[in-house]
Amino acid sequence: MLVGREVEQRVIEQLLAGARVGDSGVLVISGDPGIGKTGLLDHARALAAAMRVLSARGVEAEREVTFGGLHQVCVPLLPLLDELPGPQAEALAVALAVRTGPTPARFAVGAAVLGLLTRAADEMPLAVVIDDGHLFDESSAQALAFAARRVVSDRIAIVVAMRPVQDSAFAGLPTLHLGPLSVEGARTLLESARSEHWTAARVARFHEATGGNPLAILDLAGEAERLSGAPPHTPVALTGALLAAYSRKALALSAEAGTALLLAATDNHDLAALGRACRAAGVDLAALEEAESAGLVRLTDIAVEFHHPLVRAAVYGEASAASRREAHRLLAAAVEHGELDRRAWHLAEAAVGPDDPAAALLETAAEDAGRRGANAVASAQLVRSAAHTADGGLRGERLLRAGDQAWLAGASEEAARLLRQSLALARSPLDRARVLGRLGSIESRCGSLEQARDLLFAAADDATPHDPDAAALLLADAVEACVYLCDSASGLRAAEQLVDLTGSSASPSARRIGRMAAGFALVLGGRADRGADLIRAAMAEPPDDSAGSDQWRFRWALLGPMFLREAGEVRATMAEAVRTVRTEAAVGMLPFLLTLISRDHAASDGWADAEAGYVEAIRLAQETGHHTDLALASGGFAWLLARQGRAEESRHHGGEAVRLGTVHSAWLAMVWAAFGAADLEAATGRPEAAKESYEALADMLSDLGVTDPDLSPGPELVECCWQLGEPLDAVSIAEDYLAAARAKGQPWALARAHRALGVARGLDEGEAEFVEALRLHALTPDPFESARTRLAYGSVLRRSRRRVHARPPLREALATFEHLGAVPWADRAAVELEATGETALRRGAGVIAALTPQERQIATLLAQGRTSREAAVALFLSPKTVEYHLRHVYIKLGIHSREDLAKAMADG
Template sequence: MLIGRETEQRRVDRLVAGARIGRGGALAVTGEPGVGKTALIDDALGRLEGVQVLRATGTEAEKDLAFAGLHLLLRPALHLLDALPEPQEAALSSALALKAGTAGDRFAIGAATLALLCRYAEQAPIAVVVDDLQWFDRPSAEALAFAARRIDADPAVVLLAGRSGACDDLVGGLDVLELSGLDAAAAGDLVRALEVAPPTDEQVARLFAATGGNPLALLELARNIELLDDRAPGLPPALPATLTAAFSRRLAELDPGTRTALLAAVVANGDLHHTGEVCRRLGLHVSGLGPAERAGLVVVTGSRVDVRHPLVRAAVYSEADESLRRVVHLAVADLLPDDAERRAWHLAEATWGPDPEVAGLLEAAADSAAARTAYTVASTAYERAARLSTDTDRWHVMLCTAAEAAWTGGLHDRAVALLDEIETQSVPERTRSRTLRIRAQIAARSGSVADAVDILERAAPDAPTPDDAVFLLAEALHAAFYLADAAVSTRLTTSLTGAVAAAGSPRARAIGLAATGMAKVLSGEGGLAEIQTSVPLLAAHADPVEHPEALPWLLTTPLFLRDAETGAELRRIVDDVRSRMGVGLLPNVLFHVARDQATSTAWSRAAANYEEAIRLARETGQGTDLAMSLAGLAWLESRQGRGDACREHATEAVRLCTQRGIRMGEAWCLYAVGDLELATGDPRAATETFLDLSRRLQEWGIADPDLSPGAELVDALLRLGRPAEAEAEARRYAAAARTKGRPWSVARAHRALGTVADHRSFDAHFEAAIEHHADTRDLFEAARTHLAYGGRLRRAGRRVDARAHLRAGLESFDDLGAEPWARTTAAELEATGEKVARREASGAASLTPQELQVSLLLAEGRTTRETAAALFLSPKTVEYHLRKVYTKLDIHSRAELAEQLLGS
């Protein structure tokens, strides 16, 4: 029976009770060693009936074995693997080394883990329990945490227990129960319940003061209360050092043979057969564990030797003679001829110095872990292999690979530390170039974009091949896009032009041309010819799954061309590969797709994709994509009239952009806020915002009219009664648009000119604008032109002509969900004498982003399980959202769902 944990028990019980009725959830129980995490969970599980339990405990011995923890945890459910969608089955089977193949990224494995748990829960409610999470191998812990964050409408509860501070990053996004020590009364009850001489009240008070109510510390020190006297008066004991001393004292009471048997059990990770075999080789018998079991240090059951507490393991291992530890590791290694990874790690612990054979085994183990996306484990193995290597031409390569694996696995500080070490040594130029590229990737995703550009530019001259030089410089230009610095882009373009001329593959040429064209467009120096030439090359030679360096250009090229047809093939490629991409790449993909959709009629899809990109970017620590997705969503929300959400997202985006030097995101946020101010009737604030944006773009050297707020600024100036300034801005903007010559900017320019033209010429400008809009995908811009034209016609006394354009604009604004613009258009239409019946918000506008994502995929024909896999949800969560959608839309079938949404 637990003492003093009534509040915590109720919290766990509520979670378990919810899981029984299909409201799943997860809880991380954290605290210092010995505070009672395991006892709390055991107490809850002891009262369960009819619940399937999946349980595993992390151990130091297996923390560097890729997916060892996940395999142990999921073993009772693995017979259901074949029931998962094929991509998920392949990802998880490969990660667990059950089948050969490519596992995909670490988040794909998390999604497969979720799918398997939910499938297992279809038989009966499940409880998934992990103890000592801090010792779980990191890939397993990440996969499980990913799944735990998405347990929602399933009969499943996930309970994770780990040390405070040792697994905080893993349990982010989960409810956390931080266990503290017992209160004084409960502490007294606990120690008085021991079968030892009852402590006095004064001793209980000293124990409580010394331990802070830590239950394990209370129990151990109550049995060894004289250890409290080892500290100076007034000073607390060094916990957990005092606990370790308590365990060490109990170990010292055992004979040497029992201590050696305990060491064998610890090194063999509790495998009783291996423990017995090691004992036999050392001339001992496994029955020597008996005294340790009677002392309460281990529990022997079946084929296992379970050590009571991690501190016991630590004491057993640290107290053992170093030579004996190596002998035991070597003996365990000999017992694992078919387990290459475990054998390699035991041999590494058994060796005294550099050993090329062991280094080779560790490198092979690292390769295997990396192939299964266990990058953090692979990093440790590569580093250890480098330390044991005697090959002076290989150590720096393995250390560099260790850094790259650490970064890919999300261990930023470790990656940087390894790179720092490499760069203090004399290494070949090829390795130096590689370290620079890794540093650039780290900077671009989690640090300064300017640093990333600088590093990539410095690395390019030393690239091993011309194609590699193209990829480095193109990557630098892609980073420079976020930087919004035309001078930097121009300098990089000069270098890239020469590299493209020497490129040996069509893929490198396509990427180089796309990057060069983009840079030229931003600085107003042409570039469209290069982009258009790159399109067929990208379509034919750039599979973004096989060649991830091509992905940015497949995504951005249609955005720069911005017409109805060109780039359609690239959109189809991206849409096809989205289903083959792991979630690690999805924030960037979804951000670009959402941006493209926001410039077409698919606003509902754009909003859903922005929301998903933001959620995944937060979860995966991809700060650049988070900032840009927030900025893009703010811009869309400004047009929808969602003022509070727009300003909230813009504020967060600006903060992130300022920290990281992402000027392009700052520009988008200014555009969003200015558009919102204009739409909601504050032309003075809009004018100030647009003028600020124009000044910044000029300072940065950005001359692309697609980024200029010229058309909006003309509108704002006219509303303020400043026609001369409006006309000057319209002519300036029109000149830039004519120079670019693309339909989107030319249409906007004609609209601006139409608003400032005299009564004899405004028709020609507006008709030209409408004609150019027909060559684009942007219904919103066309609707704004119809609004502006209709308003001008009404003021000229041509009410009948005005109504046709105002009706067209109102219909488009209503279809898109551009509420403030629809209100303005309706007011203009009523001013012509026509009675306007406004639509009520319905369809996609009434759904949450999560409901919308689910609905769109189902409406497009995906099954429930396919939708769940695509959105990293469980099928029951998809069904839960679908029920809410049916209620909101007052529909009863997927056919009705498709009818309502696919046209929106």
């Protein structure tokens, strides 16, 4: 009977009604034990009679069982598994241990769950009802939450009941917080439980004592006289009272029933295994009928269900430590041999102190969990393995790996804590170097960049005499921290060491990554010509296939092409690296990797992809506490938004980059934000304010000792000086920038330099500079800078009264700006074009810009000829969700077919 939950019942009714007609819904019911969550779930199941219902329940004993919760949800749907796209079917089959195979991609399991649910919903509306979601293993919770966030237009309702917990995978989903019953609700419940007179004073006192908790009200209804006799506002230990009540019932059972009940409280997952454990204990499983008669459990054909989690807690908690260990020992022997996670957990719980067999089995279970992509579970199992490991060195090694897995799962604070424990157990300088290196890498993502730099240099010093390859990789990580710090002096020091360490005897991986990092440091420190050569040479090195998919090294495949900014073969390398990241990177690595990918898209023609990537990187960085990554993503996004003229959003993200950058010394994030703020002034036609902002940025770079022309606002300052009538300053700045660009020798900076000279010198002396700039732009992937050059060239031609010659570059500039969504720059190009006497034909960029990032992604894929199913796989959505967004695209673009869509996207 549900009392006082009318509002909550209506919410559930509306959720299920919507799901029946294709309006998907998700609801998390959050509340304390006994507050009525399970009752609402029962109500949901009753209302879902005309739907297919999938039920699952989190169990404490299964929190370290790899994908145990997901198994409950998906097993009834496994006959549909082979109807999923191949990669998704394979990933889910591996996760559920149905098949063996490579570690599933980070998104693939969640996408497969989404696909499986939507496929099942094609046959009939689907309700997924999950109780005690806070007890799901983290990997299952992440996969289900991933699917829940992406159901839109499918006949699916997902309802999860859980206790309020921090850092839940279900955080951010629509949540209904279940509070206590009202006084009137308490009266109704009391009168239903005990047909006697309840005065208003007695009801009020009972409501106060129980806190309006329905379970407490029912279980303590017989204590009304005692509660009424207590002084007003006297606290009552409800949990203790309830536990005591259940304990009394359990203690009143026969010895045989008590033994069976303890075994069930220890693990009631598998009735067959429970029966074997009971027989090994010399009791009959049927003895649980006595506990059922006492109201403690309910027996079904497949499980033993406890009346309430507190019943289970009371039975397990009241047993002696020795009895609990014996129960775990019996269950470890009783579970199926293939259930490695469960057997390892029971064996560990049965152990007292160091236990090598238990520790080894837990380590094996962790390896299996890691292979299946369940990083959080693997970390927990390695921590338990370390706790049962006698040898200090081996314990430290297991804690190091536990920290690695925690980081890959996105738990940065937990990872750092485990690594510090491992550091205290390091047996050798090389062991110490490994741990310091991991701590430094985590610190560079989440904490102080200065501390990260120092940790990585210390790790390299420890490793150099014993393992030069390891030292080179650690120094490469130190260089990366120096880049974000804009610390050129320390970067140059690392570069000198790297050159010594990456000779012919170095491993392919150390040579490739070490030389690339040395090149970055040299570019940052003003030795750009040598640095670019090193980067190019490193990229020409064949990749080290023996390293496999090393999560900690993914970023190096992205960083090299980004530093070079070249078109051609380098771009193919970048595209392959992006595909690898998208399919294989773990959640702990994604915020930074997505920022790198988005930064590259923003420097090419993929601005919609850049925006989607920045948004995702920011969300993940916030969820995982990656403060440095959040600063970098915010700074990069602010710069992109500035070019689009989205002033308010740009200032918001720029302010966040400055705030976090100041705290964590992430100067590169502040440089990006400052460039964006100055570009915003320039784009909106405020040359005085823009010049002031660019000069402040130049002063910042000078103070930091950064001379990389790619970060210099020299060409932008030249245009400001030209607009403000300061030709001498413009020429001086342009010539200085050209010298720096020539020293680097890369086409991107050289193209900007020649544009700046063309602007500064005017048409008579500068036309050849514009021609050279455009030639060099063709060697880079950046259409925005090319359009800036065409705009400047066309403006100079028009002002020199060569209006006819000015029109082609201005038309091309306008088309490029509109294609990118650089609205203020498109407006400027249109004004210039109209000043030549030609009417600027706008190509509907405003219509395309009206699409959301996800709508643009879907429209782009479908315009390329992909089917809805193929687009769904690529974007981790369901086909119906793709069709749902496609309808909105058709409405916004005023079109009716895929052919129209292809034309509209090509034109826009």
